[in-house]
Amino acid sequence: MSERPVFVATHPRACSTAFERVFMTCQDTLQCAHEPFGDAFYYGPERLGERYEDDEEGRLSSGFSKTTYRNVLDRLDRDASQGKRLFIKDMAYYVMPPNNGVPSIASSLRSPANGVSANGEKLANGVNGDAHANGVNGHSHTNGVNGTNGVNGHNHTNGVNGHSYMNGVNGTNGVNGIEKSKRQGSDPTGNPTVIPLEVLKKFHWTFLIRHPRRGIPSYMRCCSPPLSETTGWDHFMPCEAGYVELRRLFDYLREQGLVGPSVAGREDSGAVKGKDEVTITVLDADDLLDHPEEAVRAFCRETGIPFSKDMLKWDDGGNQAYVEEAFAKWNGWHNDAIKSKGLTARTHVKKPVTEESENEEWRQKYGEEGQRIIRACVEENIPHYEYLKSFALQF
Secondary structure, X not given: OOOOOEEXXXXXXXXXXXXXXXXXXXXXXXXXEEOOOHHHHHOOOOOOOOOOOOOHHHHHHHOOOOOOHHHHHHHHHHHHOOOOEEEEEEEHHHHOOOOOOOOOOOHHHEEOHHHEEOOOOEOOOOXXXXXXXXXEOOEOOOOOOOOOOOEOOEOOOXXXXXXXXXXXXXXXXXXXXOOHHHOOOOOOOOOOOOOOHHHHOOOEEEEEEOOHHHHHHHHHHHOOOOXXXXXXXXXXXXXXXXXXXXXXXXXXXXXXXXXXXXXXXXXXXXXXXXXXXXXEOEEEHHHHHHOXXXXXXXXXXXXXXXXXXXXXXXXXXXXXXXXXXXXXXXXXXXHHHHHOOEOOOOOOOOOOOOHHHHHHHHHHHHHHHHHHHHHHHHHHHHHHHHHHHOOEOOO
């Protein structure tokens, strides 16, 4: 079984912090890293995210304005050198340019000799090694973020978040709306991230998902009053939903043989698991919430983490202090997970919902325009969720 660092790749509001708390109980054997790549994505000199692009004060006050992707990886290396196995939970979109932007290896991760990356990629001039004009990392954004007349003063036209999707909603006529033959990556293998493939190979990859009908409204809530007064995020950006990036990463890791071909929990399929193979391990948040012990036990089996029922309980002062310090940088986002005492199966019955009842609920909470944007974002990302769900861990 692999002893590589476990990397749980996910999207926002997937109950991932509650899941992370399970493994934060194992302080004797695991060193947990909470969303480390967000520091470079939002605040650092190689930032890919647009949210703080015009907010220098916000970047400086974060304490991460000088953090590069190299700094993040060096920090993870230090954590991994402490004699414990590393457990990382992070957003897939933190290592990719938004809006299907063309990635290139982050400048701090390139070899200084001859402008060649760790993957042997020949680099040219410009941000992240490519001579691009107009936009973050060579990606030009029009008709979208920072416009007017929309939710919280942001205009989203020409597709969700100002991004026009041709040939279907981000999933038809090619992976993620992009014909495979035309997909571009940061190296000849089609790497969709700014992290060299040789670095990606160091991790034991797993995935956590949640249906957009629950994840997207939860994200909108964190970007709207009154919670936005705590989070500091005063508008919702559909490009941060994270499903398309998670799918792109998932497909790339499969193509490169970093996960699969065996699917966790599908032993009856007849497939023979390779000796050193990392199974495709996709956990659905609803399965986790309905059957926490079974889900965590199955996840531990696939990753080689020793399982104990005590992992599902954390009602002690030492663990609480550890968690509060780890989650402090994302104020307001993890309140429920911080206040929790453990992970127990939910007992309330799921009420049947219709599109009409959902729309009305969202309309009452976020207004007419908010409801419209949530619905568009949900519908856009359902194909990606359902695709990943088809690989979900069974137990």
